[in-house]
Amino acid sequence: MFGDREKQLGVWSPKTIKIHDGLHGTGPVVLFDKNDNAILIAPFTNPLTMSTNYNKTDHSLSWGIMGGVDEVPPGYTISTIIVYSENGGINDVFDKYGKLVQYYFDKQIDYQPADITLSHLGYWTDNGGYYYYHTEPKKNYEDTILDIKKDIDRTKIPYRYMQLDSWWYYKDKNQAVTRWEPRPDIFPDGLQKLQEKLNLPLSLHNRYWSKDTPYAAKYLFLKGVGLSVPLTTKFWDFLFTRGKTWGMKMYEQFMFLEKMKSNLTLATTWLDSMATSAENNGMSIQYCMTQSRMAFQSLQYSPVTQARVSDDYHLLDDQWKIGISSLFAHAMGVRPSKDTFWTTTKQPGNPFNTTEPYPALQTLLAVLSTGPVGPSDGINYTNTDLLMKCCNADGLILKPSKPATAIDDDIIEKAIRDGSGAKGEVYSTYSDFGEYIKQRYGIIVVANLSQAYNITPSKASFTVNINNFPESVIYDSANISNTVPFTEDKPYTLPVCLLTATNYCLYYTSPVLYIGNNSKIVIYGETNKFVPMSQQRVFKFWIDANSLAVTIRGFPNENVTFVYSVDDMIKTTYNIIDQKTQCATVTLFGKPNIPSGIDCTYTQPTPKSRPKHKPFEKQDYAFRIRDSRRQLRAVPNLFLETGSARQ
Numbered sequence: 001m002f003g004d005r006e007k008q009l010g011v012w013s014p015k016t017i018k019i020h021d022g023l024h025g026t027g028p029v030v031l032f033d034k035n036d037n038a039i040l041i042a043p044f045t046n047p048l049t050m051s052t053n054y055n056k057t058d059h060s061l062s063w064g065i066m067g068g069v070d071e072v073p074p075g076y077t078i079s080t081i082i083v084y085s086e087n088g089g090i091n092d093v094f095d096k097y098g099k100l101v102q103y104y105f106d107k108q109i110d111y112q113p114a115d116i117t118l119s120h121l122g123y124w125t126d127n128g129g130y131y132y133y134h135t136e137p138k139k140n141y142e143d144t145i146l147d148i149k150k151d152i153d154r155t156k157i158p159y160r161y162m163q164l165d166s167w168w169y170y171k172d173k174n175q176a177v178t179r180w181e182p183r184p185d186i187f188p189d190g191l192q193k194l195q196e197k198l199n200l201p202l203s204l205h206n207r208y209w210s211k212d213t214p215y216a217a218k219y220l221f222l223k224g225v226g227l228s229v230p231l232t233t234k235f236w237d238f239l240f241t242r243g244k245t246w247g248m249k250m251y252e253q254f255m256f257l258e259k260m261k262s263n264l265t266l267a268t269t270w271l272d273s274m275a276t277s278a279e280n281n282g283m284s285i286q287y288c289m290t291q292s293r294m295a296f297q298s299l300q301y302s303p304v305t306q307a308r309v310s311d312d313y314h315l316l317d318d319q320w321k322i323g324i325s326s327l328f329a330h331a332m333g334v335r336p337s338k339d340t341f342w343t344t345t346k347q348p349g350n351p352f353n354t355t356e357p358y359p360a361l362q363t364l365l366a367v368l369s370t371g372p373v374g375p376s377d378g379i380n381y382t383n384t385d386l387l388m389k390c391c392n393a394d395g396l397i398l399k400p401s402k403p404a405t406a407i408d409d410d411i412i413e414k415a416i417r418d419g420s421g422a423k424g425e426v427y428s429t430y431s432d433f434g435e436y437i438k439q440r441y442g443i444i445v446v447a448n449l450s451q452a453y454n455i456t457p458s459k460a461s462f463t464v465n466i467n468n469f470p471e472s473v474i475y476d477s478a479n480i481s482n483t484v485p486f487t488e489d490k491p492y493t494l495p496v497c498l499l500t501a502t503n504y505c506l507y508y509t510s511p512v513l514y515i516g517n518n519s520k521i522v523i524y525g526e527t528n529k530f531v532p533m534s535q536q537r538v539f540k541f542w543i544d545a546n547s548l549a550v551t552i553r554g555f556p557n558e559n560v561t562f563v564y565s566v567d568d569m570i571k572t573t574y575n576i577i578d579q580k581t582q583c584a585t586v587t588l589f590g591k592p593n594i595p596s597g598i599d600c601t602y603t604q605p606t607p608k609s610r611p612k613h614k615p616f617e618k619q620d621y622a623f624r625i626r627d628s629r630r631q632l633r634a635v636p637n638l639f640l641e642t643g644s645a646r647q
Contacts, residue, residue: 002309002336003027003292004325009415014059021052023066023261027292028097028328030090034412034420036458037086038093044081044101047296048267068261076264089408091327091461098331101299107333108302113605115284115305117203117250120160121387121395122374123148124340125167126205128313129376133167134351136379141168141186142194149198151379157387158395161249163203163374174226176210180239195247202247205288208256222266229260229270236277244281250305251278252286255294268297275301286337286372295332302607306371309336313376314352320365323406323427330403337371338362343383350378360386361447361504367530368404368429368445373397389530394555396602398526398534400443404429407461409453424449424497428460430509431533433541438470441525441533442509446497449505454491462509470511473522477506480524480563481570508532515589516546523550523588524563524570532563539583539600547590551583553600562586 006020006027019025028042029052043050043063051066063080065072083100085093102109112118125131135144145162152159168186170179182191195202209215209230211223219235221228230236243251253274260267271294278285279302287294287307298304309325322338329336341362345355356362366373367390375387391397404427413421425447433439442462444455457469474486486492486509497505510533513521525532537560542549554560554577562573566589575584583600 002290002295002307002325002329004309019054021054026052032090036089038090040083040093040097043296044079046078048293049264050078070262092464094327094331095464102333105299107299109333111302111607112305114607116161117372118335121391122161123159124163124374124376125165126340129340130350130378160395161201165205172210177207178210178213191246201249203250204248205252207254231269233273233277236274240277240281240283250284252288254288255290275303278303306335306337310339313339326403327405335371336369336403338366338369340374340376342377343375343387344381347378347381364530370399370403392554393558396536398529398531398536400429400531401432422453423451439511444507446505447499449497453494456488456491472509472511474509515548520567522565527563542592542594547592548588549592551585564588
């Protein structure tokens with residue numbers, strides 16, 4: 001899960017240090033102190049073949065080729081990367097690291113908005129879902145899925161795709177895939193006919209391949225003990241071409257590297273061919289249950305748009321705690337997936353005989369992850385009012401500009417446990433706007449905070465990747481009328497916030513704008529959504545010295561509530577999205593000059609083709625990477641290790 005299950009935090013001391021190494025534990029290592037200095041060390045080139053080794057005798061950490069490799073050819077190279085943040089901290093060093101490696105490996109993140117499973121609301125049947133290996137009484141899966149669609153139509157919830165998990169295809173006794181095609185007892189009319197009835201795109205799950213797969217008779221597979229690995233793009237072209245006839249838009253690959261640890265090139269060939277075919281066939285990929293070495297490798301594959309950063313839903317009570325692993329995923333240029341969730345607590349008849357204690361928090365964190373928002377409630381059990389806080393009337397997710405991540409003091413407190421940091425889960429994210437002046441709208445989520453904590457813009461990581469955090473106010477989402485200044489000199493005290501079925505704490509920050517004769521304007525936005533100011537809703541600011549307006553976009557005839565204040569007087573507007581232009585403009589102050597003919601219609605983007613780096617550009621950038629190592633200071637005495645999932 002992108003290192004989530006194997007992450008370790010603590011003080012670097014022979015008596016306390018514990019580092020996961022080897023095949024499963026080779027993730028980024030972050031050394032940090034309490035003075036906002038941080039060093040990140042990670043595999044760089046050929047990461048699939050690299051392992052970390054922790055020497056328990058001299059307490060040293062080293063990197064090299066994984067020990068199970070049979071043969072290393074002459075000239076084969078590996079490298080690590082070191083990134084340093086002085087006075088920036090953990091979030092800042094991950095941000096710098098992510099920008100650097102995404103640039104170097106040409107990771108094109110414009111594939112993400114083109115992925116409908118990231119941009120829109122979907123219904124999931126994943127592990128933890130009501131219909132995971134479970135149907136309606138006395139019905140097969142085909143009838144059950146069609147009943148779900150009837151419930152969707154009845155409730156008018158704007159699901160824009162459906163995810164089908166591992167229950168629909170052929171597997172051997174070890175649960176490895178033999179034939180990736182629908183079983184007739186599952187879908188008697190076939191998957192193509194079902195998709196036509198659903199009239200929804202599909203996201204389709206797949207596992208690891210059986211050694212007995214009949215596809216190996218036609219395509220090149222390397223067979224091992226119990227499992228096999230496809231090695232050609234032709235096979236993936238066959239698989240994805242077939243998937244397209246079923247309406248597949250996203251391919252979810254359950255990862256398994258255990259049998260590839262003796263060969264330097266096998267895993268790379270497998271992932272290369274999969275990604276190449278996905279790009280050729282217009283398919284996006286989610287990496288599921290991914291080891292950290294595959295996370296590093298995903299930098300080279302733009303169609304890999306997302307990755308699971310949590311364990312399976314319902315397997316752990318705290319499965320929602322994704323603030324640290326989301327840092328890693330964001331740096332790798334993929335959207336973190338929290339996995340599915342329920343929107344109501346009690347759902348009788350579910351196969352797990354369990355309940356969901358925190359449906360609101362689960363829904364909120366799925367939205368703030370910027371990954372898929374895919375509930376899996378049983379028929380008649382969806383809390384529509386809660387779920388629709390995620391998106392517009394057409395299912396377009398209203399999301400922040402980056403994933404919510406744990407603030408530095410959350411991580412530091414988990415490492416040293418001296419009570420000086422945030423004793424609980426404190427995550428932050430923001431939405432950025434800045435055509436004329438920089439505006440950053442912050443979001444802070446708090447859960448299980450056992451003692452009050454003073455937070456500032458820098459402690460909330462709102463100063464990362466910005467020259468100057470704008471003058472802002474902060475307020476509790478439950479009381480927007482009580483705004484207070486939010487600056488480095490005026491911290492905000494987050495009160496104790498113990499997690500219960502109905503309680504978590506959510507705070508927003510908004511920049512203060514001065515228009516006209518120094519009139520003070522604060523925009524709160526769409527206060528009945530989890531992300532009140534999102535780039536998916538706010539189309540354009542119209543701002544000059546004496547006027548301010550905001551054009552918002554939405555689904556035709558959608559009602560959008562938009563809130564702001566002028567000189568501390570709160571004003572609420574109710575706007576109907578125009579049927580033709582799909583716009584509505586809110587005038588906040590003065591008489592702005594707004595041109596006619598604005599068209600806010602949302603169309604699903606397509607990935608933009610851009611040339612790869614020229615060789616000299618990469619060499620020059622690599623030189624700057626090497627040169628930056630000379631600036632390293634003394635190694636701090638705290639560490640955070642992100643490992644990987646055990647299969």
